[in-house]
Amino acid sequence: MTFAMILVAGAVAGLMGALLGLGGGVLIIPVLFLFLGVPIQQAIAASLVAVVATSTTSAISYVRDELSNMRLGLALEVATTIGAVLGGLTASYMSREALSAIFGAAMIGVSFYLLKNGADAALEEAPVDLGRLGGRYHDPALGREVRYRVRGLPFGLAISFLAGNLSGLLGIGGGPLKVPAMTLGMGVPMKAAVATSNFMIGVTACASAALYYVRGLVDPLVAVPACLGVTLGAFAGARLTPRLKSRSLTRALAVVLLALAAQMLLAAAGVRLR
Amino acid sequence: MSEQDRRLHVAVSRVLAGGMALSLAAMVAGTAFVLASGGAIEGRATPIGRLLPGVLSGDPTACLSLGLVTLLATPALRVAALLAGYLRRRDWLFASLAAAVLAVLALSLLLGSHS
Numbered sequence: 449m450t451f452a453m454i455l456v457a458g459a460v461a462g463l464m465g466a467l468l469g470l471g472g473g474v475l476i477i478p479v480l481f482l483f484l485g486v487p488i489q490q491a492i493a494a495s496l497v498a499v500v501a502t503s504t505t506s507a508i509s510y511v512r513d514e515l516s517n518m519r520l521g522l523a524l525e526v527a528t529t530i531g532a533v534l535g536g537l538t539a540s541y542m543s544r545e546a547l548s549a550i551f552g553a554a555m556i557g558v559s560f561y562l563l564k565n566g567a568d569a570a571l572e573e574a575p576v577d578l579g580r581l582g583g584r585y586h587d588p589a590l591g592r593e594v595r596y597r598v599r600g601l602p603f604g605l606a607i608s609f610l611a612g613n614l615s616g617l618l619g620i621g622g623g624p625l626k627v628p629a630m631t632l633g634m635g636v637p638m639k640a641a642v643a644t645s646n647f648m649i650g651v652t653a654c655a656s657a658a659l660y661y662v663r664g665l666v667d668p669l670v671a672v673p674a675c676l677g678v679t680l681g682a683f684a685g686a687r688l689t690p691r692l693k694s695r696s697l698t699r700a701l702a703v704v705l706l707a708l709a710a711q712m713l714l715a716a717a718g719v720r721l722r
Numbered sequence: 723m724s725e726q727d728r729r730l731h732v733a734v735s736r737v738l739a740g741g742m743a744l745s746l747a748a749m750v751a752g753t754a755f756v757l758a759s760g761g762a763i764e765g766r767a768t769p770i771g772r773l774l775p776g777v778l779s780g781d782p783t784a785c786l787s788l789g790l791v792t793l794l795a796t797p798a799l800r801v802a803a804l805l806a807g808y809l810r811r812r813d814w815l816f817a818s819l820a821a822a823v824l825a826v827l828a829l830s831l832l833l834g835s836h837s
Contacts, residue, residue, distance in 0.1 A: 497790060504738050504796050512735035514728070522804060522819045529826040533833065580815075650797035651823065655830040658794050662831075666767040668786035669756075672749050675793060679746065 450484055451673045458498055458677020465678070466506035466685025467692070468701045469645035470623035471499030471653060474708055476674060486670055493660035494671040496653045501675040503650030506686035510643035513690065517583040517640055520598055520630075521647045524608040528622065528652045531612025545716045551614060552712030555705045558628045562702040583640060588690050600634045607633070612652055623649055624705055631698070638694040646686075730807040737803045741796030745789045748777075752785030767791075798827055 457479040458472075465472030473495040480491035510516040578584065581598040598604075607629035611622030623645045630641035660666055689697070756763055759782055768776050768787040776784025805820035 497793065500793055500797060501742075504742050504793070504800075507800075508735050508739045508742065511731050511738065514731050516731075518731065518734065518804065519816060522801075522816060522823065525801075525823045526819055526826070529823055529830070533826060533830045651801060651827070654794050654797040655827050658831055661767055661790065661794065662770075664766045664769070666787075666790060667765050668752070668767050668783055668790065669763065669765070671767070671790055672753060672786050675790070676746070676749060676753075679742070 451669070453484060454480070454670060454673040455677040458674040458679075459681040460677075461498065462502050462505070462678035462681025462683075463685040464681070464704070465499075465502040465623075466646060466682040467642070467689055467697060468623070468704060469627040469642035469649075470704070471495075471649045472502050472678060472681075473499050473653075474624075474704075474711075476678075478711075480670065480674075486667075489660075489665050490667050490670060493657070493665040494667065494674045496657035496660060497666060497671045498674040498678045499653040500650050500657055501678045502682045503646050503648075503653065505679045505682040506646045507643075507650065509686040510646055510689075513585070513643075514583075515585050515639055515643035515690065516647040517581070517598075517636070517644045518647065520581045520583070520604075520636070521644045523581065523601070524604055524626070524644075525648050525651050527605040527608035528612035528615075528626075528648060529655060531609040532615060532652055532655055535613040535615070545718070548712045549716035552709040552716060555624060555709035555712070558632070559702040559705040559709065561632065562628060562698050562705070583636075585640060587639065589693055594637055594640075596635055596637055596640065598634050598636060604629055604634045608648075615652055615656070622652055624708060627701060628705075638697050639689060642689060642697065726811055730804070733807060734800055734803050737800050738796060741792060741799060745792040745796065748785055748789030748792060752782050752787075752789060755780065755782035755785055798824070801827070 457476060461472030461475040464470065464475065476495040476498055477491050480486040480494060481488050486494070507516060511518065577597070578595060579597050581601065582596055583598075584593055584595040586592075587594045607625055611625040614625070615622040626645045626648065627641050630636040630644065631638050636644065657666075763783045763786075767790055768781070768784040770791060773784055773788055773791065777788050801820055801823050805817055805824065808817035808820060
């Protein structure tokens with residue numbers, strides 16, 4: 449019974465994760481911890497493993513369809529992984545509550561901005577020179593090729609560093625930070641940002657998940673159904689994304705971020721939802 | 723996108739698909755073993771050193787764990803595939819970025835397993 453419930457929760461998380469460039473951990477952790485009584489450490493461990501599954505499954509088609517920008521992803525991954533390692537070392541310097549409050553407040557700002565200016569700024573002009581990090585992909589919803597040049601790399605690296613850092617500290621993916629940073633600050637179209645974020649998340653989560661595994665915190669009867677469910681959801685999601693409108697994806701992301709921000713602010717105020 | 727870029731995308735996609743397929747196969751087989759054995763298994767994944775003997779002796783926990791370990795290794799393999807791809811085309815900048823990511827992953831495992 450529990451097995452089936454974890455499977456279903458995983459499928460929903462995987463679908464959402466693949467569509468929005470998140471790992472889906474934000475959904476899995478509360479379901480496991482609040483409704484199924486899984487201890488928090490094991491819930492985080494299972495969620496991290498499931499994040500790797502979401503990322504890997506959706507990246508199979510995102511990479512094949514050339515929607516993931518692998519050069520950009522690789523450049524940002526250097527910052528995320530260093531951030532994640534340092535996260536472990538700096539954890540004691542800042543309180544979890546302070547971080548949650550900063551993160552929650554920042555995400556409220558980002559979601560309102562996304563709701564207001566949802567359209568891709570990058571689609572307005574089609575640059576001739578795409579630079580070393582730029583990319584192009586075919587967008588079936590628009591019926592044409594989309595080309596973009598990446599700007600603001602230092603900003604992207606800084607946010608990725610922060611995303612990696614926070615993911616270790618708060619047990620979340622980092623997609624909620626990376627996707628808006630790429631679309632709003634770096635000129636990457638929504639779909640490419642979602643696909644590139646999914647591509648990157650697996651590497652960030654794999655390091656922390658491996659640590660939980662080595663420490664014996666991974667319960668196979670929790671992690672395996674979560675992975676199987678997430679794989680089904682992400683498989684479907686990654687096939688849907690190219691066909692959806694960027695604007696609907698952006699709106700959905702804004703709503704999810706608002707919910708996440710509320711959860712973080714409550715946590716900062718001492719109300720623990722998970 | 724150049725032909726080389728396209729080939730690298732296909733190769734990386736195949737690495738991910740292969741890792742995922744192996745991992746899912748082990749997880750599904752393990753689940754079947756669990757169901758066949760009445761559902762009572764250990765609450766923690768099999769340590770990596772005992773994985774192979776466990777799988778060979780048909781231990782359901784080891785089988786599930788093999789699926790999990792394969793899954794966790796796949797993103798690292800993907801970075802290694804990118805490293806090989808960029809080295810082959812002498813793209814030193816991106817090859818060194820891939821090498822840096824691999825190094826940080828190794829460092830985190832090293833730091834983490836000692837703390």
